[in-house]
Amino acid sequence: MSMAVSHSTARHGHQRHIVYHVLVCAFALLMLYPIAWMFFSSFKPTNTVFSTAGQLIPSTWTLDNYVHGFAGFSGVSFWRYLGNSLFIATTATVGTVASSAIVAYALKRLHFHGRKVLFVAMMITMMLPAQILLVPQYLWYQKLGWTNSYMPLIVPYCFAIQGFFVYLIMNFIDGIPLSLDEAAKLDGCSYYGIFFRVILPLLKPALVTSFIFSFMWRWDDFLSALMYVSDTEKYPVALALKLFSDPGSTSDYGAMFAMCCVSLIPSILIFLFFQRYLVNGVSTSGLKG
């Protein structure tokens, strides 16, 4: 077939190739345009952001927006919010990944009474939308004295309540040969030793995938911050941006865009450096990005 391709069909194929790339590329650029618009707008002088909205590249470049943005408001620097978010996202993520890994090990490798019940419970946490529990959770945390602290944003996550991660790690453990466990057992390893010395080191790819997803979700988490954090000083980035953008609180759109760009940096870095893990995570477990 390929030997018999005539000159005209080859040229036809070439043209189709070009049309394909032009279409796919144009659509890709359209998809990225909003982000690019925000990025370039953040370097425009703030009073020209909207008068030149149709123009992508700034005619005069300025860093003023970043200076003003980082100065923050009511005496709190924007660095403070970034630090708060970093702290919340990191601790919650370490807690989630660690607890999910050990629970996944128990559910996959150990035989004990109630394992099936726990598995079903885990599936329920995966299916049950967290927002349903919004109100009662608030009232419950209020009883525990956790409101206006980071506790509701961190502590629950340290108890493997996100079935997604347990499930993802369980799937990965499935691929580790059982003979490794048995060999370790014969060498006198306890069940805990098997987890820490045999399974855990092999879990690295699954742990990285869980880590980056959890980190991005916690970094973006707006609703729980809105509900539980009331001191401006304790605000995470998501909430600070909301405050920044509220009508009346500012008209410095340049600075607002600048800080929006800054808030996206962690996700973009993760995206650029861990793309493989993200793609694998989405493809194998249907996690939403």
Next chain:
Amino acid sequence: MRLHSLMGLVEDMDEEKLTWKQKLVRFFNRESVAGVVCSLPFIIGFLAFMVVPMVLSLFYSFTDYSIVASPQWVGLKNYITMFTDDPLFWQSLWVTLLFAVISVPLKLGFALAVALLLQRQTRLTGFYRIAYYLPSILGGSVAVAILWRRMFAQDGVINSVLGLFGINSHFSWLGDPRTAIWTLITLSVWQFGSSMLIFLAALKQIPTELYEAASMDGAGSWRRFKDITMPLLTPTIFFNLIMQMISGFLAFTQCYIITQGKPLNTTLFYMVHMYNTSFTYYQAGYGAAMAWVMLLIVGVFTLLLFATKRFWVYEEKMK
């Protein structure tokens, strides 16, 4: 396995000589105990952060509870009020349904179409995949919600770009009841990238022999798509449909930041209405009841989708 139980036998013979410390270590190292110990984080978490709030929620849904005063038992009043005397409940339910029913199929349609386009391996495929996936990564953030609000503002980029094409527009996309919901729908559809990745992974799973065999039998590309690709993708489409529908019903952040339900409540999402009821108007009992109704709706919707499954989702016959 047998060797292990033999060792256990030997160990049992020495039972009396062991100190309590050694007994404790041995107890914790029994498989049945180790299993429970290792699942302990989840057992505690599930009870403390899921079961307790669920039970509380059910109880509060039958009470009048203003958060500051103690709850008063009112029986079914919250539920009755919701269905008979709360136009905003129906309005928000309608808006949410509309949003989910329009945005989810559009999103999956784009995801599928682009996945099919990107199936072809070229030097630029890697770049395209990044470009289409990036919005999914960033779309849930407050930053993008703010961006969206500014894009559709009267002096925003949408009107400016329309201006470049000679359409001199000062149209208020967010202020007009007919268009406001569409700004939220576009934001949702814009994030089709993660579904696209799932479709791409599913497409890779389809054995090439099937296509080869079909080509041999003279099937053209449309026949191959219709009779091989589509049927084998239906389980993935089904899975995506359910997941996206659920998250569509429960959307909150984007609406809360971009439109706050305005104008005239035409973009009032159920979750935002529930949030306002509970925390702005301090009717937590009513809010809890709303949550249960939503859970029921999500459950019924999922069951309905499952009921349609056998009509359109391809399942491999077990031999």
